[in-house]
Amino acid sequence: MSEEQFQKRIDNEEKIEPKDWMPDNYRKHLIRQISQHAHSEVIGMQPEGNWITRAPSLRSKMILLAKIQDEAGHGLYLYSACETLGVSREQLVQQLHDKKAKYSSIFNYPTLNWADMGAIGWLVDGAAIVNQVSLQRTSYGPYSRGMVRICKEESFHQRQGYEIMATMAAGTPEQKQMAQDALNRIWWPSIMMFGPHDADSPRSGKALKWKIKRETNDELRQRFIDKTVQQTEIIGLTIPDPHLKWNEERGHYDYGKIDWDEFWNVVKGNGPCNKQRLDHHKKAHSEGEWVRNAAIAYQKKIELLTS
Amino acid sequence: MSENTDVWEVFIQSKNGLPHKHAGSVHATDKEMALQNARDLYTRRKEGSSIWVVKATNIVASQAEDSDSFFDPSDDKMYRHPTFYTMPDGAKNI
Amino acid sequence: MSNLLNYTLRIADNALILGQRMSQWCSNGPTLEEDIAMVNISLDLFGQANGFYEYASSIDGNKSADDFAFLRSEREYFNSLIVEQKNGHFGDTIVRNSLFDVYAVLFYIKLGKSKDETLAALGSKSLKEAKYHLRHSSNWLIRLGDGTEESKEKVQTSLNDIWMFTGNLFEMDELDSEMFSSGIGVNNTALKPEWDKEVNKILGKAKLTRPEDSYMQTGSKKGVHTEHLGHLLSEMQYLQRTHPDAKW
Numbered sequence: 001m002s003e004e005q006f007q008k009r010i011d012n013e014e015k016i017e018p019k020d021w022m023p024d025n026y027r028k029h030l031i032r033q034i035s036q037h038a039h040s041e042v043i044g045m046q047p048e049g050n051w052i053t054r055a056p057s058l059r060s061k062m063i064l065l066a067k068i069q070d071e072a073g074h075g076l077y078l079y080s081a082c083e084t085l086g087v088s089r090e091q092l093v094q095q096l097h098d099k100k101a102k103y104s105s106i107f108n109y110p111t112l113n114w115a116d117m118g119a120i121g122w123l124v125d126g127a128a129i130v131n132q133v134s135l136q137r138t139s140y141g142p143y144s145r146g147m148v149r150i151c152k153e154e155s156f157h158q159r160q161g162y163e164i165m166a167t168m169a170a171g172t173p174e175q176k177q178m179a180q181d182a183l184n185r186i187w188w189p190s191i192m193m194f195g196p197h198d199a200d201s202p203r204s205g206k207a208l209k210w211k212i213k214r215e216t217n218d219e220l221r222q223r224f225i226d227k228t229v230q231q232t233e234i235i236g237l238t239i240p241d242p243h244l245k246w247n248e249e250r251g252h253y254d255y256g257k258i259d260w261d262e263f264w265n266v267v268k269g270n271g272p273c274n275k276q277r278l279d280h281h282k283k284a285h286s287e288g289e290w291v292r293n294a295a296i297a298y299q300k301k302i303e304l305l306t307s
Numbered sequence: 308m309s310e311n312t313d314v315w316e317v318f319i320q321s322k323n324g325l326p327h328k329h330a331g332s333v334h335a336t337d338k339e340m341a342l343q344n345a346r347d348l349y350t351r352r353k354e355g356s357s358i359w360v361v362k363a364t365n366i367v368a369s370q371a372e373d374s375d376s377f378f379d380p381s382d383d384k385m386y387r388h389p390t391f392y393t394m395p396d397g398a399k400n401i
Numbered sequence: 402m403s404n405l406l407n408y409t410l411r412i413a414d415n416a417l418i419l420g421q422r423m424s425q426w427c428s429n430g431p432t433l434e435e436d437i438a439m440v441n442i443s444l445d446l447f448g449q450a451n452g453f454y455e456y457a458s459s460i461d462g463n464k465s466a467d468d469f470a471f472l473r474s475e476r477e478y479f480n481s482l483i484v485e486q487k488n489g490h491f492g493d494t495i496v497r498n499s500l501f502d503v504y505a506v507l508f509y510i511k512l513g514k515s516k517d518e519t520l521a522a523l524g525s526k527s528l529k530e531a532k533y534h535l536r537h538s539s540n541w542l543i544r545l546g547d548g549t550e551e552s553k554e555k556v557q558t559s560l561n562d563i564w565m566f567t568g569n570l571f572e573m574d575e576l577d578s579e580m581f582s583s584g585i586g587v588n589n590t591a592l593k594p595e596w597d598k599e600v601n602k603i604l605g606k607a608k609l610t611r612p613e614d615s616y617m618q619t620g621s622k623k624g625v626h627t628e629h630l631g632h633l634l635s636e637m638q639y640l641q642r643t644h645p646d647a648k649w
């Protein structure tokens with residue numbers, strides 16, 4: 001097969017499957033994108049995991065646990081999809097540890113009060129949903145099917161977060177203050193999740209041509225902002241953007257300038273929690289090595305016995 | 308760094324009587340662990356009543372390059388499909 | 402406090418404290434698959450706790466399930482000593498859980514036959530989960546015991562260290578005896594022979610040595626615990642204590 005024939009398949013909305021021919025760069029791009037998506041799910045367990053033991057009610061504790069469990073599951077679906085491209089889970093984890101692979105920089109921020117659980121579910125999962133709904137139509141079969149599964153599970157995540165924010169915003173003065181504080185800290189990093197502006201996004205062109213990505217960063221970002229403003233107003237909180245204004249002509253909300261210096265700083269490794277998140281992951285991994293070795297040793301013994 | 312663990316493909320039967328459908332894969336060192344991991348990952352929302360796990364290396368797949376000779380010949384044998392035939396009006400149970 | 406309430410709290414507290422312990426494994430597991438498995442177990446346990454606390458709440462007529470879960474002081478919890486032991490490394494957790502899970506299965510089988518309909522229903526439901534938890538913990542105990550030299554050594558130590566908390570599970574105090582004679586509660590002591598048989602079987606497969614029975618720690622039924630419980634509760638209760646008027 002040639003690149004032209006491959007492109008024709010893409011243009012025809014055909015799904016590319018693991019054993020199909022694909023350009024090297026298509027494979028490489030997918031490995032990078034899918035693995036970074038997977039790493040994000042897994043690292044994302046940490047900021048939320050930070051509040052599990054302190055969850056303030058049985059119900060909220062169970063819901064948070066179920067949500068984080070889903071994130072782990074999403075990580076697994078995505079690692080599975082990525083492995084179909086010819087890379088192993090161990091290699092992917094090694095890339096994460098060596099900082100060769102990235103994860104969503106939103107998870108490099110700390111979770112400082114219980115309302116952060118609300119803000120993360122509502123905004124971070126909310127932003128992820130906008131992105132993921134779009135990705136359901138991605139050209140690579142296993143990734144697309146993974147995304148369909150993930151999207152089904154994701155909507156409860158956002159509702160869980162929004163419910164926490166609504167409850168706190170309508171609660172005691174301290175609760176409302178915590179909710180507004182969480183919104184103040186998490187709003188801008190959430191809209192940065194969609195990546196640089198289209199004009200500054202070099203890989204987007206190829207990604208769109210190959211239908212790995214179906215919409216641009218700015219299109220998705222705008223969609224998210226438009227949806228969220230109304231939700232914020234309903235619960236009586238304020239988005240920390242004085243330039244946020246409905247533009248009748250465009251039919252969208254205008255919003256203020258994103259601080260890209262902060263974004264790139266965090267991406268480069270200077271965020272509040274970059275070191276902590278990676279150290280935590282490495283520690284769990286290395287502390288678990290004796291366990292994994294034991295399981296493999298046991299497996300070998302069984303195989304010897306049954307051979 | 309520990310060795311790679313085996314990949315197992317997971318098939319879930321959502322309801323008695325239906326076929327098992329491919330749901331994805333899990334890593335595990337043996338079949339008991341594979342079953343448990345598959346159950347934890349793929350049936351949290353009651354998606355199934357039966358799980359099959361198969362080591363990925365045991366799966367034999369048709370090759371994309373062969374799809375011409377493997378699958379196209381069935382494409383022009385429309386007479387295998389019931390809709391190919393015109394039935395007289397009014398005939399029942401056929 | 403009524404007998405029924407006290408008895409129900411003992412069961413609920415076991416699930417709550419072990420659930421809290423298991424939730425601490427989130428993002429710390431030896432594999433991502435185990436992270437999911439352990440959080441799953443934690444969820445099951447909190448679900449069980451919630452069920453029993455809701456019953457406690459209806460018996461009490463005043464306090465809510467959350468009030469019971471979050472607002473008692475250290476001496477007012479009645480969970481067994483073994484479940485409050487720290488997670489330690491994965492082997493410590495698996496050993497602790499295996500020993501408790503065998504008990505839990507046997508306990509819930511009997512509770513499922515309680516004359517109290519609610520306890521019976523809760524018992525039957527919890528039994529399904531306890532069986533799965535036992536499957537998970539016992540299978541891991543076997544793999545760790547019969548894995549590498551390092552893993553065998555680690556879990557043998559875990560087993561030796563935690564053994565002194567196992568006797569506590571089979572105690573019968575006055576409350577237990579009363580509940581048992583009225584057909585509501587379970588005879589813990591009568592569970593011991595079956596527990597021994599099952600544990601010996603698992604340890605045999607795991608190629609581990611059963612520790613000598615020696616002095617068994619006690620006190621939990623009177624709310625006398627190890628120092629670990631206090632810290633666990635501080636963390637768990639923090640938000641409720643800090644914002645007494647808040648609804649969550």
